Amino acid sequence: xxxxFKDFLMRGNVVDLAVAVVIGTAFTAIVTAFTTSLIKPLIxxxxxxxxxxxxxxxxxxxxxxxLDFSNVINAAxxxxxxxxxxxxxxxxxxxxxxxxxxxxxxxxxAEPTDVELLIEIRDLLKSQQSQQPTTAPDRRGPAI
Numbered sequence: 272x273x274x275x276f277k278d279f280l281m282r283g284n285v286v287d288l289a290v291a292v293v294i295g296t297a298f299t300a301i302v303t304a305f306t307t308s309l310i311k312p313l314i315x316x317x318x319x320x321x322x323x324x325x326x327x328x329x330x331x332x333x334x335x336x337x338l339d340f341s342n343v344i345n346a347a348x349x350x351x352x353x354x355x356x357x358x359x360x361x362x363x364x365x366x367x368x369x370x371x372x373x374x375x376x377x378x379x380x381a382e383p384t385d386v387e388l389l390i391e392i393r394d395l396l397k398s399q400q401s402q403q404p405t406t407a408p409d410r411r412g413p414a415i
Contacts (some may be wrong), residue, residue, distance in 0.1 A: 290357055299353060306349045312342040 317325045325344070329336035384393075 289359055293357055293361065294353055299349075302349050302352045302356075306345045306352070310348055311341050311345045314344050 314325050325341040326337055329338065374387040
């Protein structure tokens, strides 16, 4: 059962899909909380005491004109942490398994035999024939 699951994971773009899902969901919330709660206050403390953090106020009295550099740095750190976790937890181990398979140290997914493929083709042809409507053959000859 585990071998079948492992073969499924090694097939096609399943790994790429898993990486995308993980980046989009699982680690994002954790890393965002970490960077927002711990890293962003540290970065914002680098700004002067007269500003709200590491940034520049373009027009006095208009909060919408504040360029917050700490948010940009926070997002970059967030991305690097997520990418590192995905690489070291998913991509690197799977690459090592694929390299072992190429060297022949570990067997790859079992490919179907010729007999299995022929049986599958036969079954498909039977199902297609049973789905076709049956009509009586036309015995009048060719139409002129």
